[in-house]
Amino acid sequence: MLGYAGAILHVNLSAGRWYTEPLREDFAKSYIGGYGFGIALLFKHCPSNVDPLNPDNPLILAVGPLAGTMTPGGGGGHVFMSKSPQTFGVGLARALGHFGAELKRAGYDVVIFKGRSDRPVYVWIDDGSVQILNAEHLWGKSPAETEDAIREELGDYRIRVASIGIAGEKLARIASIISDKTRVAARTGMGAVMGSKNLKAIAVRGTNDVSVLDLEGFKEFVKTLHEKMRGPAFEKYRTMRTANEILKCNMLQALPTRNYNDVYFDAVEDLNKGLKRFAVKVNSCNSCPIGCEHIYAVPHGPYKGAEARIEYASLWALGPNCGVHRLDVVIEAVRLCNYYGIDAVSTGVTVAFAMECYEKSILNKEDLSGVDAKFGSHEALIALIHKIGRREGIGEILSEGVKIAAQKIGKDSEKLALHIKGVEITGYDLRTLKTTALGCAVSFRGDHTTHGCQTLELAGKLSRIKYEAGRAKIVKDMEDQYALMDSLILCKFCSEAYSGYDDFAKLYSLVTGLEITSDEMRLAAERIVNLTRLFNIREGLGRRDDMLPWKVMNVPIPGKGPSHIASISQQELNMMLEDYYLAREWNEEGMPRLEKLKELGLEEFANIVDTKFVKA
The missing domain is CATH 1.10.569.10 (Aldehyde Ferredoxin Oxidoreductase Protein, subunit A, domain 2)
Incomplete structure (x- = not known):
């Protein structure tokens, strides 16, 4: 099994000890990496109903099978996952850059932090060596200052660092974790969880090669991706997409x-x-x-x-x-x-x-x-x-x-x-983007980055103001694909270079040597989304939380423009949710049915859902 480092690192901050366990092949193929690894391990290691800032709530750092390879848009990302202090359900913060590649080269696919140190510390991962070092002198520093200080202290400016700032130290629920000085793992308060463990930073240096099974086939596939990404479809990302997006939304x-x-x-x-x-x-x-x-x-x-x-x-x-x-x-x-x-x-x-x-x-x-x-x-x-x-x-x-x-x-x-669900909304007016609104309502963290439906509506491929039955299938399909991309840890900007699950399966097999079909990839994506829903159900979230902000549902848009008086009523949202639950093969309360759990190999979690809702 190539591509993967093949190891999960466990760090007990309370005891000051660490150990590793091998990454199982069946687990890797079922959950792919990144987000998938994170949610499966969160279910295993997070006690039910634990307070998110309690030492027993684990903080999970995971990379995907492509980390450390030359996959464009997929070689350096990582995710942090935990029970969120904002949603009190699944928390996920993702960042791209270089930190994930360094962790893979150091020999790990996942790091699980448990407990709480009795003083500020940072964890130094240097290939096979792991040390828990004093960080009292770093407390109060910004992430950028922390990165510089650790590099100077350890005498290696190639070290990659992920750290929290003052807000994370003080357990602000909107705290983030920052690597490479500008790469922010934001959303869902993962910085607060890190701070609750007295963990100031994670420093990584890796010198191992990341091997792929079919090097020639992989290089040819990457060459094709590069050719696509240098084309006109990607020019918008090279030339200030930010400006173009804000002008379009305003227009x-x-x-x-x-x-x-x-x-x-x-x-x-x-x-x-x-x-x-x-x-x-x-x-x-x-x-x-x-x-x-x-x-x-x-x-x-x-x-x-x-x-x-x-x-x-x-x-x-x-x-x-x-x-x-x-x-x-x-x-x-x-x-x-x-x-x-x-x-x-x-x-x-x-x-x-x-x-x-x-x-x-x-x-x-x-x-x-x-x-x-x-x-x-x-x-x-x-x-x-x-x-x-x-x-x-x-x-x-x-x-x-x-x-x-x-x-x-x-x-x-x-x-x-x-x-x-407790996470602040993002920059698209949901009254004017009905399909996006549904995607955000059902998202475990309430934003557009778990489905990307705004790209279709802003491009005019879907009617923005009117929701039509059947749109939920689009939300479901895009949500599944985005979950897989967050497990492979592929940049969403690169999605246009791939031909869906066929390319994802081909890339995965070329790298890992594990044969997987596009249908198996699709099933893995759906498994990850459903397991996320099950975790939230276990923690007390349900249909009542698939809700939109009061203003979206009660304050029509003012003015006389193309979006005039648009809003979303409770009746309309109910119809949208029923459409979505049907597409997901969930029951009317938004809970996975037993047949769906069996199809996904998740029947062991059926006890989480009340018996009266599990039956078809």
Whole structure:
């Protein structure tokens, strides 16, 4: 079994000990890698109903079979998984870059962290050597500072580091884990779980080769992928896709603005001009020919010297969603999110929530620690990010994310909190993208990256405003494919280079030597999605959690444009959910039927679902 490193590393932080176990071939073929490995091992090692910040909640780091190979868009990614402190169900944060390749070369497919150290530590993985080292001198440093300090301390600047910032140390529920200084494993609060273990960082150095079975066949397949990725279909990723996406969403009136109070941002052109003016360099992930990582720097003004990687989601969340039109401010805001180690999207959505609470007099200036939090105020945006990152003043509450913050604030502020299952929404107005709305409602983490249906709707391949029966099959199929890509850990931007499951199966077999058909690949993807649902059911989530934010369902879009008065009623959402559950072969409560579990080889988990719902 090639491609895989062949080992799972267990690190007990409470005891200060570690051991390895071999990766079984049947397990590898059933769950592929990355997300698949993570959910299967989370089920095994996470106690039912454990508090996400309890030492018994494991933090799982996993890579896929392609990590460390020259697969374009698939050679360097990794996932962190745990029970989420935001959703209280499955948590997953993914990042690309180079860290995953280094872990594979060090000899591991998975690392499972359990327990809690009695002092801050970092784990140093140097090929077959594993050490748990003192990190008290690193506590309080940013992820970038931590990376530099560890490299200097260990005397090797080729070391790859994944670490948390101050927010993760202080258990902010929107904390992230950052590697390669700009690669952020955001979403679902994995940084808080890492902080709860007193684990400041994971440092990795690997010198082993990653072998593939059919090298010549693999090289020929990769050559074909490179040719496709250098073609015109991928030009948008090389030439500032971020700008193109935000302009398109604005034109279609699908750009959530000022906390869902509008769908059109009249100053979007200011941001667009800034993107062209402030771009300074382009980076690529391990073995990728595209180079989609655009770095922007502020050359002058109050934020001179600020530098950050900007993507569509962070630009939207910290720009139009907060009413901010200056790119220098957004660059500084993203820089601060990375400095403190907080999810930029969750931060932007939370700040916008606070701004609307302020404008509606739910919160006053005193509540906000003296911040005049009006929409469009760049001073307010920056001030609130500092407070969230440090968990100071109002930041103590806001760092919990909008769901818990709204529960603590009360005064009907829950209606202004834009989240799904506790995770802040992303930058596509769900009132105007009905198929995407369904995908987000049923997603275990409530965002578009688990299905990608917005790509079809924004391209005009599906009607945006009207939901039609049968669309759920599209959501289900795309959700399955994205789950497989997160298990192989392939970049979603590269998906157009692959001919679906046939190519995925071919690539997997060329690398690992394990023969697998496209149908078996499809079944593995469905197995991963269903096991995720079962974990959430075990933890108490169900149909009532397949819900959309109050504003999406109760506040029609204002104005007279193409999206005028669009919204989603409870009746419409019920119809959409029933359509989806039928496509999934789940029952009316959104629980997998026994026949489906048997088909997927998951019948051992049938006891999780109440008997009255399991029967067909």
